Amino acid sequence: MNTSQPVAPEPARHARAFVAPLVSTLLTLPMxxxxxxxxxxxxxxxxxxxxxxxxxxxxSYEVAFPVFGFGLLVVLVLLLASWALPWQRRNAAARVWLALAAPAVVVLASVVFHGLVDWP
Known part of the structure; x- marks a missing residue:
């Protein structure tokens, strides 16, 4: 008599899970x-x-520069999160959204910076 519990199959590993974080990293870091x-x-x-x-x-620059730096910190967290998600199919959508959000936050941080500075 076999008393062991049936083992659930391991979730399928997504073969191209690295594509979205890689493209995002290659675009976001230069931006x-x-x-x-x-x-x-x-x-x-x-x-x-x-x-x-x-x-x-x-x-105004003394306020805007740390805000911009915080925006870049958010970008770093988004990129790291897109790479750190387990490479399974169920995480594919979250990985893509995180990867898309990173360059968008760079643009947003720049717009916020330019909005906060009182230009001469």
Whole structure:
């Protein structure tokens, strides 16, 4: 008499589970680097400013830069989550959505940054 319990079949491994995170990573990291480059150069927009305009720009930049940095941190978390999900078919949709959200958050972080800065 066999007293062992029947073993449930292992969920099917998705053969192309790496595609969405890979494409997203290859698009998102250069986008984030370019966005960070321009955000880093943006204080030069007010090099010729003086007085109140310079003070307003500096105060708004001091708020906008950490917000942008937090946005890039969210991008990193999304990319890591898209790679870290188990490579099974049941996680395919979540993996694709996370992979699509990462470059979208880079764009959103840039738009929010440019909206927060009081440009001269």
């Amino acid at each position: 984030a680097a370019v966005a960070f480059f321009f955000v880093g150069l943006s204080p030069m927009a007010c090099d010729s400013c003086n007085g109140a305009a310079s003070d307003r720009f500096d105060a």
